[in-house]
Amino acid sequence: MNIEKISKKKVSALVAEQIENMIEDGTFRPGEKLPSIRELCELLDVGRSAVRDALLTLNGKGAVYMKQGEGAFICEFDSTKLFNQTALHAATKNIRELFQVRKILETGTAEAAAIHRSEEDIRILEGILNNPLDGWESDYHFHITITKATGNMILIQLMEYISATMKQAMKDFHCQIRENKETVERIMKQHLYLFEAIKAGDADEAKRAMINHLNLVEELLQEGFLGETSTME
Template sequence: MIDSGKFQAGEKLPSVRELCEMFGVGRSAVRDAITTLKGKGTVYVKQGEGTYICGFDSTKLFTNPMSLPGSRDIRELFQVRKILEAGIAEMAALNRSEEDLKVIEEILYNQSNNGWESDYNLHAAIAKATGNEIIIQLIQFISTMMKKAMIDFHNYIQINPTTVKTISEQHKSIYEAIKLAQPGIAKQRMIEHLDFVEKELSQSLVLQNP
């Protein structure tokens, strides 16, 4: 209910008694759930007042790698990725060197064997191909922040060869556009790729946390 937005940030949760009635469970189960949510930073308790929903604190991103708790955070993070990485793919198509292309080719050749690391290395190599040091550091930051969620995601998609194949083909199509110096196409291919990964990652969280 928190994840879906039925309970909004800053809103007070129903009382323990009301939650017991809503979910048909005892007080200890509700208290344990609140303690768990508090530990994850999802809620906070005001003594004598009740339990409130925490807002998403973006400042925490700069100190802790992110284990994505819900679909809203994924959606907002992927909005950032689409703005940033679509432009990166576009710039890489304009600025890439032959050495950059060789590095990306090597990563693509080995991507089926390396899972998360291959994904990380590919996006980092595309960022490097822009020649912009600030962009390179931003991509490293985002990838580090998402590491836990993306490792879990790559473990999840291994059970679906079709998804693995689709992602591999998307990576190759981004590379081809960069290689052929087609900035507009590289940008569009990156957006399509991130749209697909966002959808699959959200689905994996639903299945992991029914």
């Protein structure tokens, strides 16, 4: 008979799981101080050593951090911990994969932004567009502001996940087109058209404008990298 033995979890592991569950359900929020060890012992009906071990485990996982003489605090959200950064930066070499993600994500954000944007969001977007598109920073802030205009924290966090790769791609792109005034003007017109659709609350048109914009940028980047490769060969 093959009978699988029932695993016995240490009390400290169960305490760690319970604290994680309370973080997930909002009982404890990012940045807040956890109850003291004594209070946690009373709350969870366990010994001090189990609580101390649980906090060390959670500290190692990045869920809490310890302040000498003050106690344990819930860690703020940090998107960089969700991915292996080496793998992320390696992915920037594959423009197709990056833009596949951007098209899935940003067409949805453009659509949602057109529905949920506030007057303040419109004002910020106008301010970005009124500055000449002479660098990647304004381009990056334009796209991030559209995502923030959705009011959806999950979408915003997803954009933060790929922000490092987005920034690098935008730097490469603007380096590539900076001497081509016709292309720069074309990108500016696409941004303006996308903005007008969002301002008008036209979700379908905002979605179309975003996909057309990303298709063009991907095509130009691919051409640039292929040109560099063939030149080097």
